Amino acid sequence: MRELQERILREGKNLGNGILKVDGFINHQVDPALMDACGKELARRFKDVGATKVLTAEISGIAPAVTTALHLELPVVYARKHKPITMPDQVFLTLSPSHTKGRMVELIVSPEYLGHGERVLIIDDFLATGATILGLVRLAQTAGSTLVGIGALIEKTFEGGRAALSHLGVPIESLAQIVSMEGDQIKFAVE
Amino acid sequence: MRELQERILREGKNLGNGILKVDGFINHQVDPALMDACGKELARRFKDVGATKVLTAEISGIAPAVTTALHLELPVVYARKHKPITMPDQVFLTLSPSHTKGRMVELIVSPEYLGHGERVLIIDDFLATGATILGLVRLAQTAGSTLVGIGALIEKTFEGGRAALSHLGVPIESLAQIVSMEGDQIKFAVE
Numbered sequence: 001m002r003e004l005q006e007r008i009l010r011e012g013k014n015l016g017n018g019i020l021k022v023d024g025f026i027n028h029q030v031d032p033a034l035m036d037a038c039g040k041e042l043a044r045r046f047k048d049v050g051a052t053k054v055l056t057a058e059i060s061g062i063a064p065a066v067t068t069a070l071h072l073e074l075p076v077v078y079a080r081k082h083k084p085i086t087m088p089d090q091v092f093l094t095l096s097p098s099h100t101k102g103r104m105v106e107l108i109v110s111p112e113y114l115g116h117g118e119r120v121l122i123i124d125d126f127l128a129t130g131a132t133i134l135g136l137v138r139l140a141q142t143a144g145s146t147l148v149g150i151g152a153l154i155e156k157t158f159e160g161g162r163a164a165l166s167h168l169g170v171p172i173e174s175l176a177q178i179v180s181m182e183g184d185q186i187k188f189a190v191e
Numbered sequence: 192m193r194e195l196q197e198r199i200l201r202e203g204k205n206l207g208n209g210i211l212k213v214d215g216f217i218n219h220q221v222d223p224a225l226m227d228a229c230g231k232e233l234a235r236r237f238k239d240v241g242a243t244k245v246l247t248a249e250i251s252g253i254a255p256a257v258t259t260a261l262h263l264e265l266p267v268v269y270a271r272k273h274k275p276i277t278m279p280d281q282v283f284l285t286l287s288p289s290h291t292k293g294r295m296v297e298l299i300v301s302p303e304y305l306g307h308g309e310r311v312l313i314i315d316d317f318l319a320t321g322a323t324i325l326g327l328v329r330l331a332q333t334a335g336s337t338l339v340g341i342g343a344l345i346e347k348t349f350e351g352g353r354a355a356l357s358h359l360g361v362p363i364e365s366l367a368q369i370v371s372m373e374g375d376q377i378k379f380a381v382e
Contacts, residue, residue, distance in 0.1 A: 028300075032257050032258075032265075080250075100276055
């Protein structure tokens, strides 16, 4: 998606070690119009998968998941990293390594909002190693839901996430595919 | 706002001790169409305050802040509770008591995205004691920004937040005002 790619080139920062800073429009400051355009495009790409629910992980998955779900007219569930007091004692919980935190984090979903027979579309900001998304997949599977697709704003193809998710046999879509981040460069796949 | 009030009556749960569970459409599962309608209404109420930025706190402020900002055509900044590695060493940081966590949490904003001369509209999911919003106000003031308004989806008037914020002299708007939560009841202010 040209609009997102141009924004990354203009405002994204390669901090080294594969870390892409997009805090100016996705991860701390959010550009709602851009998120809405991205959500519209993801909704277009997944309009025929028969999703009944969008699943994401707090925190930075929320904005793109909400805009995608708005255009698909579906509810969103965001996996929590800490169990709030409003959640029942029995939950779906999995552990997932956090790239930016250097430790395992919990991903928790209440059985109230993810259940048997749901057709789940996972949306996140990044597809990197695929670890967070695999955590969400395990939650969906444990809940008895069917995974129907995986979408991300930005894919770092050199971190292998797509290969790690390919056995799931569902469509995987990303709106900007970064193939390398050598030095301070950010190189995109040719569309 | 009738739509939100009816949804709270239908699906909200009074868990006692003033805790309102709205996990089915705001705090864990999100109804994007409802969030968009709420954002549109908050945008309407604040259209004349001359805001240049919407400020909120992660996590559950993100959805209503993004939809409000979408309708106002403004960027959103969400204060982080943990400093990510992409943030510079010098940040704006304040401590705020968390009602649902029973301890102080940090609210952190990067000076890159909140600065002198910004006109800040604060949007959050709840206005209860006003403590989180006062934390956001301190961040905005420290940054040299001007506060121009405060909006929330749900106000619990019996927790006194509006009074705690009144000295700020800015318009305060909420879309559903709960005046009491005795027993398992949820009572709204008469509109």
